[in-house]
Amino acid sequence: MPRLSRLALERAKSSHDQIAAILGTELLRGSYPPGTNMPSEPELIERFQVSRTVMREVMKTLAAKGFVISKTRVGTRVREPVYWNYFDADVLAWRVRLGLDDDFMKSLTEVRRALEPSAAALAAQRRSSADIARLRDCVRQMARTDHTRQSFAEADLDFHLAIGSASGNPLMRSMASVIETALVASFAHSSPVDDPADHEATVNGHAAVVDAIEAGEERLAAEAILKVIDIGVSRIDITRKRQRGAPKR
Amino acid sequence: MPRLSRLALERAKSSHDQIAAILGTELLRGSYPPGTNMPSEPELIERFQVSRTVMREVMKTLAAKGFVISKTRVGTRVREPVYWNYFDADVLAWRVRLGLDDDFMKSLTEVRRALEPSAAALAAQRRSSADIARLRDCVRQMARTDHTRQSFAEADLDFHLAIGSASGNPLMRSMASVIETALVASFAHSSPVDDPADHEATVNGHAAVVDAIEAGEERLAAEAILKVIDIGVSRIDITRKRQRGAPKR
DNA sequence: GTGAGTCTAATAGTCATATTATATTACCCT
DNA sequence: AGGGTAATATAATATGACTATTAGACTCAC
Numbered sequence: 001m002p003r004l005s006r007l008a009l010e011r012a013k014s015s016h017d018q019i020a021a022i023l024g025t026e027l028l029r030g031s032y033p034p035g036t037n038m039p040s041e042p043e044l045i046e047r048f049q050v051s052r053t054v055m056r057e058v059m060k061t062l063a064a065k066g067f068v069i070s071k072t073r074v075g076t077r078v079r080e081p082v083y084w085n086y087f088d089a090d091v092l093a094w095r096v097r098l099g100l101d102d103d104f105m106k107s108l109t110e111v112r113r114a115l116e117p118s119a120a121a122l123a124a125q126r127r128s129s130a131d132i133a134r135l136r137d138c139v140r141q142m143a144r145t146d147h148t149r150q151s152f153a154e155a156d157l158d159f160h161l162a163i164g165s166a167s168g169n170p171l172m173r174s175m176a177s178v179i180e181t182a183l184v185a186s187f188a189h190s191s192p193v194d195d196p197a198d199h200e201a202t203v204n205g206h207a208a209v210v211d212a213i214e215a216g217e218e219r220l221a222a223e224a225i226l227k228v229i230d231i232g233v234s235r236i237d238i239t240r241k242r243q244r245g246a247p248k249r
Numbered sequence: 250m251p252r253l254s255r256l257a258l259e260r261a262k263s264s265h266d267q268i269a270a271i272l273g274t275e276l277l278r279g280s281y282p283p284g285t286n287m288p289s290e291p292e293l294i295e296r297f298q299v300s301r302t303v304m305r306e307v308m309k310t311l312a313a314k315g316f317v318i319s320k321t322r323v324g325t326r327v328r329e330p331v332y333w334n335y336f337d338a339d340v341l342a343w344r345v346r347l348g349l350d351d352d353f354m355k356s357l358t359e360v361r362r363a364l365e366p367s368a369a370a371l372a373a374q375r376r377s378s379a380d381i382a383r384l385r386d387c388v389r390q391m392a393r394t395d396h397t398r399q400s401f402a403e404a405d406l407d408f409h410l411a412i413g414s415a416s417g418n419p420l421m422r423s424m425a426s427v428i429e430t431a432l433v434a435s436f437a438h439s440s441p442v443d444d445p446a447d448h449e450a451t452v453n454g455h456a457a458v459v460d461a462i463e464a465g466e467e468r469l470a471a472e473a474i475l476k477v478i479d480i481g482v483s484r485i486d487i488t489r490k491r492q493r494g495a496p497k498r
Numbered sequence: 499g500t501g502a503g504t505c506t507a508a509t510a511g512t513c514a515t516a517t518t519a520t521a522t523t524a525c526c527c528t
Numbered sequence: 529a530g531g532g533t534a535a536t537a538t539a540a541t542a543t544g545a546c547t548a549t550t551a552g553a554c555t556c557a558c
Contacts, residue, residue, distance in 0.1 A: 014511075014512095015511090015512085016309075016511085016512095040538075040539095041538080041539075050512080050513090051512055051513040051514070052513080052514080052515095053302065053305075053511085053512060053513065053514090054511085054512065054513085056302075056306065056539090056540090057305065057306055057309045057511095060265075060306045060309045060310055060313070061309055061310070061312075061313040063310075064309070064310040064313035064314055064339075065313055065314075065337075066337070066338065070538095070539065070540090071520085071521075071538090071539075072519065072520045072521065072537095072538060072539040072540065073519090073520055073521040073522060073536085073537060073538045073539070074520095074521065074522075074537095074538075074539085075537095075538070075539080076539085081419065081423075082422060082423060082426055083338070083426070084423065085334060085336065085337050085423070086419070086420050086423045087334065087336040087420075087423070087424065088314075088315070088334050088336075088337070089315065089332070090313075107418045107419060107420045107421075108420065110367065110371060110416075110418050110420075110421070111364075111367075111418070111420050111421060111424075113367065114363050114364050114366075114367030114368075114421075115360075115363050115364065117363075118359065118360075118362065118363030119363075122359060167359075169356045169359050169360070170330065170335070170356060171335050171336075171356045171357065171359075171360050172356075172359070172360060172363075173331060174330075174331060174333065174334070174335045174336070175336065175360075177331055177332070263540070263541095264540085264541080265540080265541090289508095289509075289510090290509080290510070299541080299542085300541055300542040300543070301542080301543080301544095302540085302541060302542065302543085303540080303541060303542085305510085305511085306540095306541095308510095319509095319510065319511090320509090320510075320549085320550085321508095321509060321510045321511065321548065321549040321550065322507090322508060322509050322510070322548090322549055322550040322551060323508095323509075323510085323549095323550075323551075324508090324509065324510075325509095325510080
């Protein structure tokens with residue numbers, strides 16, 4: 001099974017995707033202030049050296065994600081950030097590539113702390129045996145001792161996606177798949193596998209979530225997953241402080 | 250201020266948007282099973298009687314929203330629903346147009362019950378005076394006695410958007426704007442303005458949320474907004490039962 | 499037979515150009 | 529001055545040609 005780089009921001013896509021990523025990143029960075037116009041079609045064509053067709057399809061992509069809106073005779077206007085679809089795999093990938101600053105991580109964590117306990121509680125309500133089997137399997141994968149940061153991150157991702165599925169709510173599931181992907185990217189900086197004690201604690205935390213779900217204990221499940229999230233966050237904080245104190249590169 | 254039809258599903262857009270809406274709706278309805286191919290470009294061109302340019306841009310839009318993925322020589326394949334961007338204003342609008350069945354409303358409510366209390370709690374944490382003033386103003390608007398269903402729905406929408414803003418979390422704000430829009434559409438069926446007592450209770454419920462936020466009482470704010478949500482849900486349930494019992498049209 | 503290489507054809511991707519629709523601006527007429 | 533109208537800039541749509549990619553068939557050596 002070739003599950004190479006689900007997390008890695010894939011490279012060498014079509015010219016379309018590359019340009020969309022470039023402009024999307026620039027928009028996220030604020031290079032084109034909301035309410036103003038993007039450069040006109042001819043300018044962008046000149047800049048990227050592509051045909052009008054490609055340029056237009058890129059703009060359609062950005063429009064579909066809520067970044068811009070094109071109107072005849074007025075040009076392509078940048079919309080207010082409120083309308084941007086942050087919950088989009090591409091957008092989040094662009095955002096991640098821009099850097100995981102503290103503010104962004106904080107926002108993401110807040111959303112996660114809001115959603116995941118609810119998802120876990122719902123899972124405890126429905127608790128189909130298939131879902132529980134899948135969750136158990138995820139925990140088993142996480143417990144393996146031969147993990148790289150990357151492989152552990154993927155196992156962790158699978159677990160949280162499984163929670164989303166087990167909630168039985170397609171909207172939850174959809175959000176989970178997007179948010180977690182971004183979150184897991186942070187494992188590049190700090191990972192439980194760096195420390196056996198941390199690893200064990202993390203695995204046990206996840207196992208506790210499954211236990212609570214299987215027992216149908218909604219409240220317990222919610223609390224357990226909250227604990228898992230907070231452990232992860234504190235690890236990131238610690239790592240950051242340490243890096244700030246003695247920057248390695 | 251021309252705030253005519255923020256909720257109304259606008260009509261007579263470009264051929265592009267119309268076709269995207271049609272295909273998007275069909276996808277949501279399940280007319281094209283995940284994993285299968287969409288009709289080929291020529292077929293779709295034939296069906297909609299548009300140029301290849303337009304057809305391709307429509308496909309780009311659907312691809313940008315996660316519905317399909319196009320590859321040379323294999324065609325345009327429908328992706329698994331997990332990847333669909335439900336949290337997209339257009340997608341949700343299509344979904345709403347498809348009908349607000351019980352399952353969907355339930356999913357939406359579950360997400361709302363997860364997110365809004367957190368947003369309110371965060372708002373209580375930060376509680377800028379500007380945000381509180383804005384919220385108070387929203388409540389004042391809701392309290393007006395000359396509301397139509399539509400105008401009340403918009404005032405309600407504004408309130409929940411303001412909560413999202415006050416949370417200080419751009420991701421929360423972004424989700425709020427999408428979810429609420431769909432939710433508010435349900436006011437077409439049942440609205441607090443139909444019953445003065447209901448109206449008053451609803452307004453008081455919202456005011457209580459603002460009070461809690463102003464006082465910095467996170468827990469209280471979360472509980473208060475949960476109550477507001479649940480009142481709305483029970484109204485919808487009651488209306489539905491009544492309609493089922495004695496269908497009016 | 500089996501497997502590695504090669505060819506073919508189907509399909510989306512890209513390009514270039516022309517025409518049309520629409521909104522802004524400025525102008526003109528009353 | 530006001531309201532309609534024409535000029536104009538810009539994106540929207542159309543068309544047809546060419547390119548790139550790759551699934552699937554086909555070939556051939558072993």
